[in-house]
Amino acid sequence: MTDVVIEKEALLRLLNVIGGDPEDLQELLEDFEETTPGTLQEMKDAAANEDLTALRISSHSLKANGRDFGAVALADACAQLEQACREGTVSDPVAEVHAISEELSRARVALSEFTL
């Protein structure tokens, strides 16, 4: 883990988009905590069933969340998986999702410690 896990500019942009109230951002951060495990679970299920369409949609979803919250590595991993799903070139979906799950854990830890 060489890079910063969370890109501060992204979070500032998100704060700007929602109107600048840190309380609102805090609410969104809590939502991130609560909802991303669910999205990850969808990805795991899709990978186990080798359902590339479902995997693509959930990767897309998590990618967007990752970008919004500045989790660059997570977003990039999701983007790669989404792209692979679209092209049908996923070799080992379970392993890919596992890698993403680790990125997500890192991001969650980093976000929980993050202050503006």
Added chain:
Amino acid sequence: MDGLSFKSKRTSAPEPDHVRAKILVVDDNSLNRKKMRMAVENLGHTAEVAKNGLEAIEMLTTASFDAVLLDILMPEMDGFDVLSEMKIDEKMRDVPVIVISALDDETESVVRAIGLGAEDFLPKSFDPVLLQARLGASLSKKRFRDQEREYFGRIERLTVAAEVLESGRFNPQSLELDDLADRDDPLGRLAAVFRGMAAEIYERELKLKKAIITLQGTFLVLAVGLVWGLTPALSRMASGLGSNPLGLAIWVNGVAAVFCLGVAAYRRKLPRLKPSEFFFFVVWAVIAGILQRMTTFVVTEQVEAAMLSLIVTLQGFMVFGFAAITRMESATPRRLMGLMVGLIGVSIVLYTRFDGSSGAQNAWLLFAMLLPLLFAIEALVLAGKRPEHIDIFASVGLMMALSAIMLLPWAYFSGDLMPLGPTLGALEILVLLMGIVGAASLLLAFHLIATAGAVFYSQSAYAMTIAGVVWGMLLLNEELSALAWFAFVIIIVGMYLVEPKANDEELVIRRTFNEKS
């Protein structure tokens, strides 16, 4: 702005002319939905959210939105499906859609979405200023389109109103311009002027038409009275030539029937009667041909002629009372007053003619009331139950024929059958004349009831009384006092007050300008 509580650190204050719009956010990801909702509300709009395409379509069908922020990649019904669905629906078609996409890998999607009718696109990680600009542009375009459509809709309605005018219908209500004329802009003022001018013309024409109908009605009432008033004089002449009343009635009704049915046959208007219609004519014949005649026979023996004339005029009040109860015609104080004025006029005429010595007994006066009651019933039956599609000549002819046939057995058993002809003597000519007069008076009465109503018609009793005086003056050289002339004027004033019944039909004005072929 003091009344509104905006967040202190907001990045973009609403423009001065900012209009609060209602935006629908469609995204399957709850985090995205919340972010978008906060972003939209930050711009001073209200936001509602839909979790998927199906929910979005449902919300768009039940409520109206000013714009949609639409995610493309969603399970089941995706953004493209939502766009296609919206474009085929009349109500949703014009709601602008901004698709949200991650630009890096979805350029094709954006192109496809715009091809499907999306107004604009926005990257997933957007700047609030960008959201404001794109949303603002879409909303003002929509507002402009809405205004334009609303404006053209109003022009369309003005055009329709102009066509209505052209067809001669000036009634402001049929122009349906009221809400248009209430608007305070040039088009609204145009509509107001339009409606105002139409109303002015309509009022004028309405007054004119009313005056004409009253005049026509008055003329007809006088005509009915004059013709009817002739009958007693002719009857007396016939009696002098050796006829009896019952036999004479059969001949007179028969002649009238042949005359009327002949005219109807010539006009090819002889009807085929349904049983219910035939029953109407039987009832009419019983009332007019038998009951009225029998009552007259009895009453004229017992009650003084002047008094009887006065009693007969009560039919107007009876008809009025019945019309008031059943709401068949309008029963205004004005009309009642008109009838009163007429009664005063008749009373003045009769005042000079009362022969105090032979006052009738009260019981007979009461019985005499039956006569105006029968006349009133006849007028009301004709006004309310007359089969309107049957020709007027055929109607009168049928009734006359039926009453002649009904009187036949009575005359046979009382020995009053009266042989006439084959040579054309004085009595034969008189009978022919009486038949024509009888038919003419009934035809006039029938027409009057149909056009002016039973209440107005019932004033013919006044006219009959007056006519009796006038004929007396013409035929018997009686002198007409100034008082009688005064009474005559009073009766005419009464007719003006009574007015013919209001016509339900809309007045259509015949126009002479800009005729289309």
